[in-house]
Amino acid sequence: MSMREVTPKRILGMKGNERITMVTAYDYPSALLADEAGIDIIFVGDSLGMVVYGEDNTLNVSMDQMVYHTRAVSRAVRRALVLADMPFASYEVSVEEGIKNAVRLIRAGADAVKIEGGADHEELVRRLVRMGVPVMGHTGLTPQRYLRLGGYRITGETEDEVEEILRDAKALERAGAFAVVLEFVLADVAKLVTEEVSIPTIGIGAGPYVDGQVLVWHDLLGMYESSPPFAKRYAELRSIISDALRRYRKDVKDGRFPGREHYWEFQDKEAFKRMLKNLSLTEAGKDDC
Numbered sequence: 001m002s003m004r005e006v007t008p009k010r011i012l013g014m015k016g017n018e019r020i021t022m023v024t025a026y027d028y029p030s031a032l033l034a035d036e037a038g039i040d041i042i043f044v045g046d047s048l049g050m051v052v053y054g055e056d057n058t059l060n061v062s063m064d065q066m067v068y069h070t071r072a073v074s075r076a077v078r079r080a081l082v083l084a085d086m087p088f089a090s091y092e093v094s095v096e097e098g099i100k101n102a103v104r105l106i107r108a109g110a111d112a113v114k115i116e117g118g119a120d121h122e123e124l125v126r127r128l129v130r131m132g133v134p135v136m137g138h139t140g141l142t143p144q145r146y147l148r149l150g151g152y153r154i155t156g157e158t159e160d161e162v163e164e165i166l167r168d169a170k171a172l173e174r175a176g177a178f179a180v181v182l183e184f185v186l187a188d189v190a191k192l193v194t195e196e197v198s199i200p201t202i203g204i205g206a207g208p209y210v211d212g213q214v215l216v217w218h219d220l221l222g223m224y225e226s227s228p229p230f231a232k233r234y235a236e237l238r239s240i241i242s243d244a245l246r247r248y249r250k251d252v253k254d255g256r257f258p259g260r261e262h263y264w265e266f267q268d269k270e271a272f273k274r275m276l277k278n279l280s281l282t283e284a285g286k287d288d289c
């Protein structure tokens with residue numbers, strides 16, 4: 001795969017000049033559409049554990065799953081930057097293990113990796129960047145730590161939390177990360193962080209005062225009955241898909257599908273009859289042996 005048009009350097013250069021667009025994708029057709037739509041960053045998020053595999057959280061997502069989906073997405077993308085998530089416990093045990101796992105994602109076709117947290121992983125980010133692996137950080141609501149956070153909730157309401165979010169963003173900037181996701185952070189805090197760091201901030205549920213926005217594929221397209229309150233549904237695919245499936249089912253039950261345009265027949269019926277006759281002679285010949 002030759003270098004894609006959108007690089008981490010280009011994302012860095014967009015801060016203050018152009019808003020960054022990012023969307024998750026977990027398979028080939030979605031990635032193809034996102035790339036064709038001109039999205040800047042196509043992100044294989046560990047949210048796939050929830051929206052694709054139906055888990056209650058992201059804690060069971062494995063490196064093998066991330067590699068598998070990154071490969072499919074990577075095959076589709078020509079222009080956008082392909083970013084892959086490091087799943088829970090794939091980088092917390094040691095810096096060495098984090099490096100080994102990040103390399104697997106890069107070899108699967110990612111242009112960069114994302115980790116949750118910042119200050120706790122400054123050394124890992126520094127080592128990855130030094131060896132040529134671009135890194136995006138993620139602070140605020142970090143779903144891999146939702147047990148500690150006490151659920152999926154807004155962050156940045158207390159002094160401690162504001163301090164932690166800012167500390168993460170600054171540590172990421174220092175270590176050479178090219179951007180940071182701010183998830184479910186009060187908009188005032190997201191604004192403060194955006195002003196305080198030189199790297200782009202990409203918000204999800206963090207308001208408008210950030211350098212870019214990210215949404216989860218299934219939320220953006222209305223694939224489930226409900227989506228998080230901060231997500232805007234740009235389509236209602238759930239009802240479009242259900243309606244198509246119901247109409248398909250009814251057509252088959254009623255004998256309307258396949259229609260005459262969906263199948264092919266012998267034009268020469270006599271030739272077909274002769275063929276059957278020949279076949280049965282052949283069959284009879286076999287029986288005689």
Ligand code: KIV
Nearest residue numbers: 024045046047181214
């Ligand atoms: O995994 C994911 O989809 C994410 C986004 C919410 C940023 O981390």
